Amino acid sequence: MKRNLLKIFFAVSIALLSTLGLNAQTHNDNTIYTFGDLDEYAEYPGGKQGIREFLVANIVIPQEVIAAEAFCTVYVDYVVEKDGSVSNISINNPSNDYYVKLCEEAAMEAVKKLKNFTPAKIGGNTVRSKYTVPVGVAL
Numbered sequence: 556m557k558r559n560l561l562k563i564f565f566a567v568s569i570a571l572l573s574t575l576g577l578n579a580q581t582h583n584d585n586t587i588y589t590f591g592d593l594d595e596y597a598e599y600p601g602g603k604q605g606i607r608e609f610l611v612a613n614i615v616i617p618q619e620v621i622a623a624e625a626f627c628t629v630y631v632d633y634v635v636e637k638d639g640s641v642s643n644i645s646i647n648n649p650s651n652d653y654y655v656k657l658c659e660e661a662a663m664e665a666v667k668k669l670k671n672f673t674p675a676k677i678g679g680n681t682v683r684s685k686y687t688v689p690v691g692v693a694l
Contacts, residue, residue, distance in 0.1 A: 587634055587643075587683045588675065595676040597635035597684050599669070606669070606688065614665040616692060617657045625654040628691040631666045637681045639671035647687055662690040 590596070599606045620627075630647035644666050646659045666688065675684035 584637075585683070587685050588677060589685050593675045593677060593682070593684055594679075597639075597672040597675040597686065599672050609669060610662075610665050610688075610690060613668050614661050614690070614692075616661055620654050620657050620661075620692065623654055625658070626691075626693045627652075627655045627658040628689055629655065629659045629662045630687050630689050631659075631662050632685065632687050633666055633669075635672045635674055635684050635686065637674050637683055639674050641666065641669045641672070643685075658690075658692050661692075665690070 599609075601608065627650075629650075632643070632645050632647045633641050634643040636642055644663050646663065649659060650656060674681045676682060
């Protein structure tokens, strides 16, 4: 069956989540701020819908996951730098499951390809900020 005949549904709910326990108190160049600390959040071109569309268009689901008709939701953490680029990409609560690990790798590769954001601000100053994007894969 052709891949495009498989019903691949990406539930990319873009509730930008803060990471627990990282409420920064100083404004130095290396501080990574979280959701509750920011006056203005980092903004992706096209907003939340732009991120959804980009991830759906750029995630490459491994054939093994497709063949197994696996379902998984992974949470990808990333930092939006002062210049709007994405860095520090990692999986929040990684799994030991083989198929989930394949989905985690695919989701991280897609997040690495994100275009630059308009960076976050505190008090009018551009700052680094951390976000989490849930990426769901259902076949």
